[in-house]
Amino acid sequence: MVDSPVEAGHFQRYIFEACDVRHELIFTGFEDVDLSALVHDIPRIVEAAQSIFQSPLPYTRYVFLVHGQVQSGGGLEHRNSASIMFDPFMLHDPEKYSRILGLFAHEYFHLWNVKRLRPTYLGPFDYQHEVYTPLLWVLEGWTDYYAWILLARSGVVESGRVLDYFAEAFRQLDLIPARHQQSLTQSSFDTWIKLYRPDGNTPNNTISYYHKGALVALALDLSLRRATGGRESLDSVLRVLWTSYGDQGYPDTAVDSALVQIGGPFMRQLLDQWVYGTEDIPDDVFDTVGLKLLREFKNLSQKVPYTGIVAEQSAAHSVVIKHVLKGSP
Ligand SMILES: [Zn+2]
Structure with missing residues (x-):
């Protein structure tokens, strides 16, 4: 059960055949979002992965459970499925879109x-x-x-x-x-x-x-x-x-x-x-x-002095030193 997640509720389902096996893309939280690029690209990733092993896919059905969640992301592999979460707004940016595809490919390769x-x-x-x-x-x-x-x-x-x-x-x-x-x-x-x-x-x-x-x-x-x-x-x-x-x-x-x-x-x-x-x-x-x-x-004109200090803004809008790198000035 831990390795076989279940999705219930309203979702969009896309079914495709790749390497003679049924695959499903289950999208939750993507209402009014254009998913055509993903639906086009994921089967190609599946085929490219299968060609590495040059043997039949080791399952009879594979399901991508995909969740749209603003400002969130991550994935988890399963034997015959993957849980994948990302911000739907990332789909519109080519650089971020390639990272979404990378997330799909990563969790899929784990099979x-x-x-x-x-x-x-x-x-x-x-x-x-x-x-x-x-x-x-x-x-x-x-x-x-x-x-x-x-x-x-x-x-x-x-x-x-x-x-x-x-x-x-x-x-x-x-x-x-x-x-x-x-x-x-x-x-x-x-x-x-x-x-x-x-x-x-x-x-x-x-x-x-x-x-x-x-x-x-x-x-x-x-x-x-x-x-x-x-x-x-x-x-x-x-x-x-x-x-x-x-x-x-x-x-x-x-x-x-x-x-x-x-x-x-x-x-x-x-x-x-x-x-x-x-x-x-x-x-x-x-x-x-x-x-x-x-x-x-x-860009040499934008070269910032190296201090070895890694800082970030805290929730209270003050700057917090996160790390001081070893060997730095
Ligand atoms: Zn991993």
């Missing part, structure tokens, strides 16, 4: 990565206790990476916008001192006491396995393509895992082993640097695909 393709102890799920895993960088980080890759592959978002998203993610990571202190596996394991309990020191001692996990997925994907002359990619790793373990759960070592199986022993070195260690992803990972990561100020 493999997390709900079926998962460490053994994540299913059947223990809802009574905190469950610890060093693999959230794969379960959430790779899902975030593939969400944006699916948008580009399906053509629903132009690839330039997807590259902008990753460039911005690199910029954000550069601003987090904890990237040299906490590894991805530590961040995954400590999520119950760190990421989900943020405080003033969070940017100094905690990285997000969503954020860096997605960038490491990108770097691993490019490294696999380079190591195999473009024959293999992170898709191949997912297919190896899916073929080997399917819905049965895998041991914690399975992801590393699949990476080495596809990319060779060199992948262990990359894992030690980027996943078990805290080294930065080198800029030259982009060389093989003709891209360059540039670190520069876009």
Whole structure:
């Protein structure tokens, strides 16, 4: 029941077939809103995801339960459905619309990565206790990476916008001192006491396995393509895992082993640097695909002095210092 949400009341239903399977889009709270773009784009994302695994969709019916809520947003994956919430006003802004599609793609991709393709102890799920895993960088980080890759592959978002998203993610990571202190596996394991309990020191001692996990997925994907002359990619790793373990759960070592199986022993070195260690992803990972990561100020005249102070306006209209970054003046 926890994994099978129910919707009751007045809603709009759109049914579509993708990869020979019935899908439903259930919209609540979208009266008088033009949903034609979403109804057009979501089937393409489904098809792009299925083509990664090159096997039939592992369900007979999938339902997107979509709620319109002003100034709110988020999503939750289920085995055969996803709960998705966003502000209907975002549909009118191309940049925000691509983030809505990214949210759909993220929750949808979880039907493999997390709900079926998962460490053994994540299913059947223990809802009574905190469950610890060093693999959230794969379960959430790779899902975030593939969400944006699916948008580009399906053509629903132009690839330039997807590259902008990753460039911005690199910029954000550069601003987090904890990237040299906490590894991805530590961040995954400590999520119950760190990421989900943020405080003033969070940017100094905690990285997000969503954020860096997605960038490491990108770097691993490019490294696999380079190591195999473009024959293999992170898709191949997912297919190896899916073929080997399917819905049965895998041991914690399975992801590393699949990476080495596809990319060779060199992948262990990359894992030690980027996943078990805290080294930065080198800029030259982009060389093989003709891209360059540039670190520069876009508009020098608007360059604000760096203080390392992160402030925000409080509800009482006073300014509150949220963080003081480690190593700042
Ligand atoms: Zn997720």
